[in-house]
Amino acid sequence: MKKVGYLVLVVMLFSVFAACSNSAKESKTITIGWLPNESGEDIKSAREEIGKLVEKATGKKVEHKTTTDYIIAIESVANGNVDIAYLGAQGYIEAKNKNKKVEPLVIPSGKSGTAKDAVYYSWIAVKKGNEAPYMDGDKFKLDNIAGKKFSFVSNSSTSGFKVPSDGIVTYFNKQDKYKDLKKDDLLEGGSSNFFSEVLYGGSHQGSAVNLLADKVDAAAFCDTCVSNYVGLESGTDNRPGAVYKVKDDAAEPFDTVKGGEFSLISVTPVLNAPFVVNTDKVSADTIKKLVDAFTSAETTANQNIFVSKESGKKGIFAKTDKEAFVVVDDAFFNPVRELSN
Secondary structure, eight states: OHHHHHHHHHHHHHHHHHHHHTTOOOOSEEEEEEOGGGOOGGGHHHHHHHHHHHHHHHSOEEEEEOOSOHHHHHHHHHTTSSSEEEOOHHHHHHHHHHOTTEEEEEEEOOTTSSSTTOEEEEEEEEETTOOGGGEETTEEOOGGGTTSEEEESOTTOIIIIIHHHHHHHHHHTTSGGGTTOOGGGGSSOOTTSSSSEEEEOSSHHHHHHHHHTTSOSEEEEEHHHHTTTEEEEESOTTSTTOEEEEOTTOOTTGGGSTTOEEEEEEEEEEEOOOEEEETTTSOHHHHHHHHHHHTSHHHHTOTTTEEOGGGOOOOSEEOSSSOOEEOOOGGGGHHHHGGGO
16 A cells, blocks of 8 residues: 555656656756755765766766855756755645745655654753753753844754744743744844844855854754764764764864864754756656666665665665655645745
8 A cells, every 4th residue: 555655656746746846957967056064075975976876877977066055056956057956844745835836856765764753952051060050950942042142053944943933933932021033033132132242154154153152142954964973972862961072083163173072952854855856957768767867776775875874885865674665745845845835
């Protein structure tokens, strides 16, 4: 039954793609856009491995477009300057709002090899040693982040703004003093605002470094984007109280804060990020080739795409069990859309 359901979903997606892209005038080159988090030189080989997959599947040359700004990556796929992009859920939603012909291609699955557990984690962290104000007995609480200096990633980031800001507002709305607090109130700092100062890292790595460099008291960033640079020092992975330490061989931008440690005070699961495609630029036939290639057994077994911790390689996608790329439709991202309501 699972296979039947999957086939029905694929057929439905291809019907949408066909309707949108029968007239697509394809270039001999496919351009892939990357968010700042995946644009670092240290994971260039991981980007190129995805490029090889796309070239083999389509017979087209691949060009990579790295960015230093979320908005640039989102705009690029929406306006057709790139054909495919790897965006967060919120980035996809924003791109689709700008251009209805942007569709999800695949997402990395969870450990089960399905979309059921396809999540990563949004963290709010403080420097190790600064946990006490955020604790009530052995539990962590957010109360004392009010009035502090805080770092987000970008207001277009799912796990670096959308999810943590929603969590903060939901938590503080229960208090009379903050019953009218809105997410927009967190965008800027000031003496009369919720935070005294708000910084944006521009990437998850940048937000983490803002914290470790003592520019802020607390920061939001995600687990997967910093996993190449930090290791679990104590506690349970992806749980409040866990302490992470920057590796001695950490690449930029963590090379300036080697040995730095931070503690998690809040952890929230987030829907995995999709590769998305502009169906006005890429034909239904090419999209089918791409989906077949991404979801193939060969790709699932490719240790340069799904990288195990034991390999010592730096990648974008982790291999801990049955991780693979899987097909989802637009409705999969509705839980993130609902955070804006």
